[in-house]
Amino acid sequence: MSSQHDLTSAARSEFDALLQQIADYTLATEKITSDEAFDTARLCLMDTLGCGLLALAYPACTKLLGPIVPGATLPPGTGARVPGTAWELDPVQAAFNIGAMVRWLDFNDTWLAAEWGHPSDNLGAILAVTDYLSQKNLRVGERPLVIRDVLLAMIQAHEIQGILALENGFNRVGLDHVLLVRIASTAVATRLLGGSRDDILNALSNAFLDGGALRTYRHAPNTGSRKSWAAGDATSRAVRHALMALKGEMGYPSALTARLWGFQDVLLNGAAIRVPPQGFGSYVMEHVLFKISFPAEFHAQTAVEAAIALHPHVAQRRAEIARVVIETQESGKRIIDKTGPLANPADRDHCLQYMVAVPLLFGRLTAEDYEDEVARDPRIDVLRDKMEVIENKGFTRDYLDPQKRSIGNAVQVFFQDGTQTERIAVAYPIGHRRRRQEGVPVLLKKFEQALRSRLAPRQADAILELCHDRARLERTSTPRWMELFVI
Secondary structure, three states: OOOOOOOOOOOOOOOOHHHHHHHHHHHOHHHOOOHHHHHHHHHHHHHHHHHHHHHOOOHHHHOOOOOOOOOOOOOOOOOEEOOOOOOEEOHHHHHHHHHHHHHHOOOOOEEEOOOEEOHHHHHHHHHHHHHHHHHHHHHOOOOOOEHHHHHHHHHHHHHHHHHHHHOOOHHHHOEOOHHHHHHHHHHHHHHHOOOOHHHHHHHHHHHHHOOOOEHHHHOOOOOOOHHHHHHHHHHHHHHHHHHHHHOOOOOOOOOOOOOOOOHHHHHOOOOOOOOOOOOOOOHHHHHOEOOOOOOOOHHHHHHHHHHHHHHHHHHHHHHHEEEEEEEEOHHHHHHHOOOOOOOOHHHHOOOHHHHHHHHHHHOOOOHHHHOHHHHOOHHHHHHHOOEEEEEOHHHHHHHHOOOOOOOOEEEEEEEOOOOEOOOEEEOOOOOOHHHHHHHHHHHHHHHHHHHHHHOOHHHHHHHHHHHOOHHHHHHOEHHHHHHOOOO
């Protein structure tokens, strides 16, 4: 519950317990020892940058990149590079660029709980700060940060965002999950920049005082492209808070719990933000979900897989389809069950029916399938109109079960003559921890294809060779790593 402070008293309390807990975790870097977490972070670094490179083929994304004011770039060796481009920017704007790139195609990793989100969105702040700081260090003869430092920061950012998502459904009061990107990125960026415990507390309190973006842009009838750059906005805001804290900007101790004016009273109806008993460690990185095969909202991943399995059985009987039944989890039904006209790619990649119709018809789902050229095919909307989406309560239970964290969907097609296909149910997508052994080779192939889509063959080869040698990768300086992605 919110604090019962006397509203007339100017006496300041200690910093809120949650702010202290996050700050203490962020500073306790020596406690992050999980080999699985570091190896998963290596895969996550590769996959996230690969998603960003793929997004650079889309003008809707690239028009937002670069300096916010034309010509406002920094001299070589003084700023932060933007992978896959020639931009060198101040770290705040670089964080926006990287964050927007990696989220644009809805293809980077995912975390599902009471709140949802994409923890690798934090890479925008992490890469921008580590490159900027490392280049600054090199200019004065000090040690640059290395990729091991990047991976550690990723583990911490994943953990902060993911643990806060376990029991706190900000979406239920209309707030967007990028709030947690801002919080996690603020904590790790401030530490990376050399901030003290007080600096981290000050920065975190200001990050919470920003409030939260509304989810309006993720849902009908307003779904739009802001959902693709919202994380970039959040992670760049985090870098700004970190830099301001390093200048000595003050914090606000009861930013969360202040009666009437605090985050919890204003935005959560007085409810407290909860942290489960397990606290913060490396759980989230170890269990993170990769989007490997399909650039689709994660609640639909297994539905797409089921639809592709059914494609050979319906491809020659499209005109005979009477109805399609999709069983999903409660979260999937609430977020992506969408009927009626779809206005743009952002609308389509958050529509369960669209993401099932395309693979049923064509046996595939790619980023290009959300564009207008494909969406104009009248067969897609005809098939969407024949779909029924229902909640499968068993899928919902397993989705919320911390020992399972499944994302089940089932698809079955019924024909006009009374026959039907097999009901195809998939509980765990290929990017799930339970399918890691199966998924990693596909993830590596996805990364290589992304590299070769944007970079010269020699660059791509050098990056691939480095990534396959984890020890060497972890020793590599951040500036050297970023140089490999400059075009």
